[in-house]
Amino acid sequence: MYFKVSKVLTGLTLLLLYFIPYSVNAVQEKSPSSGLNSVLKLTLSPVLTAQPTSCITLHQGRECFTNITIHWQSIDVDDYCLFQEKKKLRCWNNSRSNIASITFESSENITFYLMKRDSDTVLAETTITVGWVHKATPRKRRWRLF
């Protein structure tokens, strides 16, 4: 009886010892240090942001005007270019981050892209959306105050 009990305990112990390393690995995979690696990876990829992110016009379809500030940042020092859709706006040589002030003038959303010079790969992008107060109406608008 004693033998049988000791055999079962030994088996359970071995089983625990077998699974413990995997449990530790599993905990390690979910550890903060692993998440930090992901964050670092994200941080390392180039970032392109714009302020403000939207432009509001009075009527749908009308050109919207605003001054936007675009900020980009990368881990690598290199030659980077900023594009408005397919149009090259500006390039920077041997740079890692920079700021550009742009006069936004459009009736539609416009996306800005960050690319390396002489490369077709989009590193980062951001979109300025165009909104409106009054939607388009088939009736011509007339205004008269009093």
Place this chain on the structure above:
Amino acid sequence: MLFKKLIVLIFLLSANLALANEKESTTTQTPDSDFSWQFMINMAAVYDPVFLKDVELNGIDDFLAFSLSLDLYYKGFYIQSSQRRLGSQFYSSEIGYQLINKDDWAIDILTKSYISGYSPKYLIEDQDKPIPTLDGLNDRDSGNGIAIRYSRFIDNDLFSVEFASLGVLSRADGWLIDSFYSHLIQYRNWDIYLGGGATFYSSRVIDYYLGVDLEEANEYRPEHQADGAMRLQAEIFAQHPISENWSFSAGITQNYYSNSVLDSPLADKQYITQILIGVMYVF
């Protein structure tokens, strides 16, 4: 009587014209079939004096305006609050139908309120001092009319002239011709409207609002039969978006009324300046 028959005849002809337009839809541009609507809340600080003698603005409610407005369009039928859009009078919305709607011109039939009515009793109650010229005077109803309007659109310019009869829908038996020119300047996100207008009111209209009947006459207001009158307007109005739901508006209108208005014992102002600063919430 003959005048009312003429108005009815014009509207019958207009109805025929509308039907003809529908039949000729392949060759003539009829009103768009799209449906659109917008509901708005307006809040404004206003300076809007009246030309009635000794009636002054007092109290904060005389300087604040809150209104609801609806723009609705369906197959040529529309409700639009074009006049006093940011004012306090919801009934000022016009209801109409586009008989002809070309790219550069249009003809509408419509109904709207052209002149605000007034109640001497309530006006006196709102004042700090008595107004003997208004005391005991009968109420004047608002001047609702039916009209035909011709509009001409050239780029950012709009000219419209409308002929309205007030005799069918209101006690202000008479007619008026209202013309208005508006030029839109778009500067960045601003819409700036420069406008000018001329309105001629028939003698019956002016007599209803500013005339004094024999039974209304007393020592402060002698009997008075008013002649037709002219109003000239010049205005500047600007609007700017704040967000997708809010916009800011400001405007000023200068009015000049002809001498026949000032001849009335009920009126004492010939030049009236109206000012508005407000915001609009669009749903």
